[in-house]
Amino acid sequence: MTDIVVFVETSVSGELRPSAAELLTAAARLGSPVAVVVTTAPLDASTAADLGALGAATVFNAVSRLLTTSLTGVQTAALAKAVEQFSPAAVILSNTLDGRDIAGRLSARLGAAVLLDAVDLRLDAGTIVATHSVFGGAYLTESSVDSGLAVVTVRQASIEGSAPAAAGQLTSVEIESQPLTSGVIDSIDDIVVASNRPELRGAKTVVSGGRGLGSAEKFVLVEQLADALGGAVGASRAAVDAGYIPQSHQVGQTGITVSPQLYFALGISGAIQHRAGMQTAKTIVAINKDEDAPIFEIADFGVVGDVFSVVPQLIDALNSRKP
Amino acid sequence: MKIVVLIKQVPDTYGERVLSPDTGWVDRAASDRVIDEINERALEVALTYKDSAKNTEIVLVTMGPAEAKDALRKGLSMGADSAVHILDDSLEGSDALATATTLAASLKREGFDLIVTGNESTDGRGGVVPAMVAELLGVPSLSFVSSVVITDDRVSGVRSDDTQTLQVHAPLPALISITEGSPDARFPSFKGIMTAKRKPLSVLSFAELGAEHPSARSRVVSNTERPARAAGRTITDDGSAGSQLVDYLVAERLI
Numbered sequence: 001m002t003d004i005v006v007f008v009e010t011s012v013s014g015e016l017r018p019s020a021a022e023l024l025t026a027a028a029r030l031g032s033p034v035a036v037v038v039t040t041a042p043l044d045a046s047t048a049a050d051l052g053a054l055g056a057a058t059v060f061n062a063v064s065r066l067l068t069t070s071l072t073g074v075q076t077a078a079l080a081k082a083v084e085q086f087s088p089a090a091v092i093l094s095n096t097l098d099g100r101d102i103a104g105r106l107s108a109r110l111g112a113a114v115l116l117d118a119v120d121l122r123l124d125a126g127t128i129v130a131t132h133s134v135f136g137g138a139y140l141t142e143s144s145v146d147s148g149l150a151v152v153t154v155r156q157a158s159i160e161g162s163a164p165a166a167a168g169q170l171t172s173v174e175i176e177s178q179p180l181t182s183g184v185i186d187s188i189d190d191i192v193v194a195s196n197r198p199e200l201r202g203a204k205t206v207v208s209g210g211r212g213l214g215s216a217e218k219f220v221l222v223e224q225l226a227d228a229l230g231g232a233v234g235a236s237r238a239a240v241d242a243g244y245i246p247q248s249h250q251v252g253q254t255g256i257t258v259s260p261q262l263y264f265a266l267g268i269s270g271a272i273q274h275r276a277g278m279q280t281a282k283t284i285v286a287i288n289k290d291e292d293a294p295i296f297e298i299a300d301f302g303v304v305g306d307v308f309s310v311v312p313q314l315i316d317a318l319n320s321r322k323p
Numbered sequence: 324m325k326i327v328v329l330i331k332q333v334p335d336t337y338g339e340r341v342l343s344p345d346t347g348w349v350d351r352a353a354s355d356r357v358i359d360e361i362n363e364r365a366l367e368v369a370l371t372y373k374d375s376a377k378n379t380e381i382v383l384v385t386m387g388p389a390e391a392k393d394a395l396r397k398g399l400s401m402g403a404d405s406a407v408h409i410l411d412d413s414l415e416g417s418d419a420l421a422t423a424t425t426l427a428a429s430l431k432r433e434g435f436d437l438i439v440t441g442n443e444s445t446d447g448r449g450g451v452v453p454a455m456v457a458e459l460l461g462v463p464s465l466s467f468v469s470s471v472v473i474t475d476d477r478v479s480g481v482r483s484d485d486t487q488t489l490q491v492h493a494p495l496p497a498l499i500s501i502t503e504g505s506p507d508a509r510f511p512s513f514k515g516i517m518t519a520k521r522k523p524l525s526v527l528s529f530a531e532l533g534a535e536h537p538s539a540r541s542r543v544v545s546n547t548e549r550p551a552r553a554a555g556r557t558i559t560d561d562g563s564a565g566s567q568l569v570d571y572l573v574a575e576r577l578i
């Protein structure tokens with residue numbers, strides 16, 4: 001069977017990122033998954049076994065001390081080595097900052113074409129076909145590469161299911177030289193997420209707040225409703241710009257794209273760029289005091305009212321249902 | 324210091340954007356065309372440096388159809404010194420690698436100390452062209468950075484997502500791609516608009532770059548428009564909206 005190389009992202013301390021499972025699932029549909037993991041110290045057997053359980057037939061561990069000082073350089077070199085060794089049909093990466101950076105470097109280095117931000121991957125008569133959701137889900141397109149290796153990035157939290165467990169056979173290489181074309185990392189801070197709310201990407205329920213919340217203090221109302229519903233917290237760009245919440249919560253054209261079962265828009269006007277990130281939600285609920293707000297054009301249930309009176313009522317009603 | 328800013332003209336995100344049914348490419352004629360907002364911020368990064376280091380030269384480069392000239396004129400009116408437009412029918416429908424190959428060839432010809440780009444374009448949303456360009460030119464790149472600091476011989480920035488925050492730097496010559504975390508761009512001044520018309524804008528064909536089209540390419544094989552979303556029910560709060568909403572969520576089995 002053709003090999004499919006998967007780039008597995010890890011935290012600084014070497015824990016697998018959740019995208020590993022998705023990428024291996026996608027890869028297993030196309031061929032035999034080779035998981036490439038880059039670490040500063042040799043990978044322990046249990047992590048290789050974990051990757052095997054997630055579907056990796058082979059685990060290719062590139063070890064380099066330079067990982068924490070060279071910006072994506074070691075990872076690109078490791079993938080180029082894996083391509084040389086396995087002659088895969090595709091290299092699959094997550095559509096993250098690192099994933100896209102490495103995909104671009106690798107594609108240019110090897111002269112391989114890219115398929116970007118795939119929401120699905122399948123094999124069609126031997127050809128790898130990627131599905132993309134374009135212009136905020138207004139279009140679905142499919143693409144493929146004409147010939148040779150395909151370098152593919154996959155949108156986070158978009159691949160469903162799981163791959164059958166495989167051997168997870170561990171092989172290692174060392175990467176020593178400093179890649180000339182890398183930026184230099186001066187320091188790394190892992191962000192520790194203290195909350196037990198679900199991740200915004202892939203959450204079944206998302207509660208987002210906009211400029212209508214008025215201040216960072218009052219934005220807590222959004223979090224309270226999210227917690228009452230067990231959902232994730234999102235925001236409009238205006239709320240991010242006003243400093244109510246960090247940019248990593250931004251939903252929309254230049255933020256995260258979500259497609260939950262239930263999306264709440266609180267004090268959000270529904271500008272087209274915001275809609276581009278959430279209009280594929282199954283059900284949309286909007287609360288806004290302006291009856292002409294464009295968000296009502298796409299809301300399944302709209303409430304014309306003040307968030308500061310409607311949302312507390314809603315939270316009370318939700319809490320009183322709980323046993 | 325010579326800073327080249329890569330500018331892309333895109334369909335205005337404020338309007339409806341259309342894919343051509345037969346090619347799956349962006350139908351550029353169907354929407355208003357604007358300079359991508361992220362590229363205005365990229366130019367602002369260069370202009371801010373020039374404010375403090377007057378002997379800085381800022382060159383804009385775009386690859387695109389004839390109308391992309393308007394994006395360059397806007398950039399010139401904001402304060403860039405000159406512009407290069409790569410215009411060639413053979414470039415229509417270019418994928419990321421073909422675009423990067425063309426841009427890299429023009430950058431080699433132009434020369435640079437620093438290249439500033441947007442992190443991702445609003446039409447393609449690929450976000451890989453900058454890394455490709457840097458790789459093809461053999462220079463280090465800092466992708467997806469904000470809080471950019473430029474000095475004579477190096478550039479630094481902060482690169483952050485929901486998992487990590489990195490402090491990064493690179494010696495010049497280098498490429499950076501900046502995020503929306505970079506400040507909003509200035510408006511063109513009246514004087515800027517008047518002098519923009521006299522600033523040099525050169526047009527180059529692909530052949531003049533002496534590059535070759537890459538042999539590998541990606542292709543759109545199908546393209547389906549999704550039906551637009553329709554509005555549902557809207558109520559006006561009379562004090563009972565909260566409980567009506569809960570009833571709705573229960574009926575829809577959402578809670």
Ligand SMILES: Cc1cc2nc3c(=O)[nH]c(=O)nc-3n(C[C@H](O)[C@H](O)[C@H](O)COP(=O)(O)OP(=O)(O)OC[C@H]3O[C@@H](n4cnc5c(N)ncnc54)[C@H](O)[C@@H]3O)c2cc1C
Nearest residue numbers: 210211212236237238252253254255267269274289290307
């Ligand atoms: C290139 C580009 C990319 C962009 N990307 C994004 C993106 O990714 N995400 C994004 O969201 N935007 C994005 N935008 C910005 C977008 O155009 C809007 O400016 C933004 O979405 C507006 O946010 P908002 O709805 O919170 O603010 P506003 O438009 O100011 O709306 C606030 C709403 O709150 C309502 N309100 C006020 N007080 C109350 C109250 N007490 N109770 C109930 N309702 C109240 C008001 O009636 C109003 O409708 C982008 C723009 C551009 C040009």
Ligand SMILES: Nc1ncnc2c1ncn2[C@@H]1O[C@H](COP(=O)(O)O)[C@@H](O)[C@H]1O
Nearest residue numbers: 329330386440441443444449450451452
């Ligand atoms: N055709 C183009 N002409 C000039 N610059 C471009 C072009 N395409 C992409 N870029 C640059 O690369 C950045 C990222 O684009 P992309 O990789 O296409 O998402 C843009 O913000 C531009 O700075």
